[in-house]
Amino acid sequence: MSSARISRRISAIAESATLAVDAKAKALKAAGRPVIGFGAGEPDFPTPDYIVQAAIEAASQPKYHRYSPAGGLPELKQAIADKTFRDSGYKATAAQVLVTNGGKQAVYNTFATLLDPGDEVIVPTPFWTTYPEAIRLGGGVPVEVFAGPEQGYLVTVEQLEAALTERTKILLFVSPSNPTGAVYSPEQVKEIGQWAASKGLWVVTDEIYEHLTYDGVPFTSIATAAPELGDKVVILNGVAKTYAMTGWRVGWMIGPADVIKAATNLQSHATSNVSNIPQMAALAAVSGPLTAVDEMKVAFDRRRKAIVAGLNAIDGVDCPTPKGAFYVYADVRALLGKEFPSANGPVRPATSAELATLILDEVEVAVVPGEAFGPSGYLRLSYALGDEDLATGVARLQDFLGKAK
Template sequence: MPRISQRIGSIAESATLAVDAKAKALKAAGRPVIGFGAGEPDFPTPGYIVDAAVDAARQPRYHRYSPAAGLPELRAAIAEKTRRDSGYVVDPSQVLVTNGGKQAVYEAFATLLDPGDEVLVPTPYWTTYPEAIRLAGGVPVDVFAGPDQGYLVSVDQLEAARTERTKILLFVSPSNPTGAVYSPEQVTAIGQWAAANGLWVVTDEIYEHLTYDGVPFTSIATAVPELGDRVVVLNGVAKTYAMTGWRVGWMIGPADVIKAATNLQSHATSNVANVSQIAALAAVSGPLTAVDEMKVAFDRRRKAIVAGLNAIEGVDCPTPHGAFYAYADVRGLLGKDLGGVRPETSAELAALILDKVEVAVVPGEAFGPSGYLRLSYALGDEDLAEGIRRLQEFLGTAR
């Protein structure tokens, strides 16, 4: 009999974490690697959040188990933060605090899907979505939109992909990996289409505060009230507050869905670490001043990385309007001679770049079709400039 179950053996390693781990291992070995892999702000968590956690760590009541769904005061604060930031009104009982955003993603699909149910996945997608869908017994259905569409899927594309087995539309704006942001009109049209077809919408809003050029964030839950109780909102503190390591996310949905997901979590992990929950409470209840300061730096880096990538012949990088990723079309480089090697896929190209110039990027295969590279610009200005210089020097030799 096989040692590993088919269900777990079929899961691919997180490509973004794998690239980040390899880059960090090379750095630890003394190599001057520039890492564009992980979507992790280079800023420290704001001081007032750390202070709240330190204070909580000294209080014995936070040394014990707490409710699996989350501390009541944090659930209430998340409900209020959601109303404040997106206009979506929910009761604290509709909030489940999870161990990071990934657990919220997994539990949403595990709670809603039965074997064979289909999920429409706008592509390029974050690498974890299809794996979480498959773990729940569902079937991810890619709906691809390329750079000619600004990486934004249309209602017509979604309708063409819909079948009698379609149960959920996954909706992500701003997008990881592309940084694309749907306009209010596009959000409304897609939401109305989903509602008219009786679909659930699972919307990941973790980049809600990271938009640029005056482009607004629009929550599909607020824009399309006719979705009613068939919408699940995923979010967390990781990206907005530079808290990737604190591991606090949440899931918002109808009371019966949240109760079922809480039952799952009660057997899987129980409560999120209480000190992290208190840190998250300080984050979501506090001002967005630190967030705005970080966004100024992200915006500066966004402009620099897009200009630098587009200066390379064979690379086409649309300007992202959200998150902190540039998604470059590198199909023009495939098959070209790069230092005596002719990469045929973006995976081969990414491996070659890491080997030759010690720059870590994530290939398009992690997010859907080959032919693209994702670069996070949530790293320091000096590292970004040096990384782009190395890419220009190496890729500029393509023939």
Template sequence: MSAARVSQRISAIAESATLAVDAKAKALKAAGRPVIGFGAGEPDFPTPGYIVQAAIEAASQPKYHRYSPAGGLPELKQAIAEKTFRDSGYRAEASQVLVTNGGKQAVYNTFATLLDPGDEVIVPTPFWTTYPEAIRLAGGVPVEVFAGPEQEYLVTVEQLEAALTDRTKILLFVSPSNPTGAVYSPEQVREIGQWAASKGLWVVTDEIYEHLTYDGVPFTSIATAVPELGDKVVILNGVAKTYAMTGWRVGWMIGPADVIKAATNLQSHATSNVSNIPQVAALAAVSGPLTAVDDMKLAFDRRRKAIVAGLNAIEGVQCPTPKGAFYVYADVRALLGKEFETANGPVRPQTSAELAALILDEVEVAVVPGEAFGPSGFLRLSYALGDDDLATGVARLQGFLGKAK
């Protein structure tokens, strides 16, 4: 019997659905098709000029042409620690910071460092598509806890308690949420954090959307709100969303010094240091003002209201108003099994994956199906695209989905 060419561990990883949808949309655009892409969570704004200028100047300095410490430029680590205290009130030393190649490496490093085979991670669902794959790759077991639109996509302590076993090691906590845009209130954050602390769990909190909340809703860091967690909390963050820097690939994790030291050791063998030029750009970003994100928020808020109104005007679509990030998570369960007329005859999609594929084929609008984030029956749309594209895309959805029989 011949051995498999690809390991079981890697073969088991699911492709990133969000990136796959985005890639297909961009390929169709490159072929001249008028595709509207609601797939990727990527601001349509350019990176602010002062950040770009810092990178340009760094590129001409020979010291940045060389290896640098695997854990990050010391001045950037210090600036991240200071930024974290400024923005969320959480105090950390530079030695508790690891600079990573984007937020995804911070996610993987964290789970690889904390999990042993069979350890369980409670994952509030809908979840960002990378979390369960990173957990499995690290040998852990993701345990999904689903909260639907009737709960505003917010899990309860009672649900978390029901998912707890003697193998549970970590609670993953994400607020504001990708993919739903849900934001937990300060009271809910404290209640969940105190529950986790009482059970002796680690909390891994992804705070990359911390500056993107609307309607006066506050961001609350569970690390700050629940000091009882002590040194069993890891914060994940990065510059991608706040400063329109998705392609620069700079993220970080903040945690206890021993965990950060171990994760840095892992990274030293995996990738070594993050490219120095983006690190200098990130230094300019986190040390500078929040003017850029404040300007983006005005546009995101306008688009948020427009897309929610447009989707809720479609019979069979229920779209709660998100309070954070730049996504809507539309409930389309009422459309599944309905008949849609196509050039090839009537089609009855049974899953949100089939519906998303149909939408792309028929009206050239790219959305991500709920299967990427948990149960079928939902569609995630990012509204971090231009106003004109958003209006065109929603109009196409209304025209197509509105004719379901």
């Protein structure tokens, strides 16, 4: 008889590092500390008024006080299919859409539906912290393929080929990337998609940052760039980043009808339908204009340039300019092992996790260490925060990291 209180499956999962950093920063702020949080990927803008209004109107209608189909309101599923064709040229029917409780449930549903124990998933690294945990929960094995700043954090077909085994079932593809902000060119997307198709792999593509690219760099959906993939592609997306709706918790997955039917069955037992009120808000969002994200992008672009310039002014920090999302991924390997002053005397952080802790303790700036996303030696900073906070936070980093000996 097992005496373990917590199952091995759940015990093996790591806490979301990004949410942990954000929670610690918010707790310190609540205690009156002047913490600047670069941790969570969350736009600092309010949800647009017309979306909020749609939710208010829905809340007053008794039909939305009841259960609705587990897979999503039919009108929202159709609107998501229409929006996907509008934005990426990928044709899907409403039957190929499952509305989920945020993007994370779409990630979990997908891997739980596609993976059998021991199946391998190639995960370009640095990766968003939730991917490998969702893969493991689904019984799969994440296989990391690391691309450093020297190659713009972009993996190559040669690297993917080297990671391929007879157990490989899925390639995870994310562009624009969280945590690096890297964006694959249309040519690279096509090449990778054709490679995956030639190996008979599924591709799971997370497109939640599709509208956040800069410097004229286009977003390219691997589902349309490589039609050779046929029906072995699943698209993950949601309203959180495009419409500043992180707290509304509406995401979706788009895939072949049999996969969506199976994932809907899973969700019917796990959570049933997403709350109807946020679903109606999401309907207003995906059916409406992209004005809100265009306005946010102006601010994000300004902050992107400011944070890259500010971090690159620090000796020992190399911060490539991201082409998408709202993160920078700074290479701080040159600072590890250096001596920094602290309240308890000189300290030599050996890892980026130790450096991030030191930064929070000494100058009250919250950043997420590379260990959350792959190898040590990097810091992720979100620039989806106010201009004033960004400037203050970068100034504190310049002052503190500049003291390295």
